[in-house]
Amino acid sequence: MGKPAQANRPWGVTVLLALVLMFTGMQALRLWSAMSSWELLSSLVLRVPPLYFALSGALWALAGAATAYGLARPAPWGGGAAQALALSYTAFFWADRLLAQARGPQDSNWPFLATLGLLLLGSCFAILASPATKAYFMKARHRREG
Secondary structure, three states: OOOOHHHHOOHHHHHHHHHHHHHHHHHHHHHHHHHHOHHHHHHOOOOOOHHHHHHHHHHHHHHHHHHHHHHHOOOOOHHHHHHHHHHHHHHHHHHHHHHHOOOOHHHHHHHHHHHHHHHHHHHHHHHHHOHHHHHHHHHHHHHHHO
C-alpha cells in the first residue's frame, strides 16, 4: 500500500488547499445568506437581483470544491484548476465591485484590496511553480497514466 496523499503533499499545496477550502466555505455562506435573506434582498433597491448572489455563490462554491478535490487527491489537473480559480475569481471580484456594487465609502479601500489580491495571486502562482509542487502533480500524472 502506498502512503496517503497528505503524507507526500508539499507544505505549500496544503496551505493552498486550506485557502481554497476557506474560499469554498465563504461562497457556500454567500449562497446560504442569499437564500435565507431572499425577502429582505428583494425589498431593497439593488443593482442586481437576489438570484445573482445565490447563483454566484453556488457557482464559486462548486468551483472551489472541485479545485479542493483536485489539490487534495491529487489530480493531475489540480494545479491548473487552482490557477484558473484564482484568476477567474479575481476578475469576477473586480467586475462585481465595479459593475454591481453601489458607489460609496467602501470605494476608499480599493488600494488595500488590490494589494491583497496581488499578494494572494502571487502566492498562489509561486506555490504552484515550486519544484516540490510540480513534482507532486507530476507524480499524480504518472500514477494516473501508469
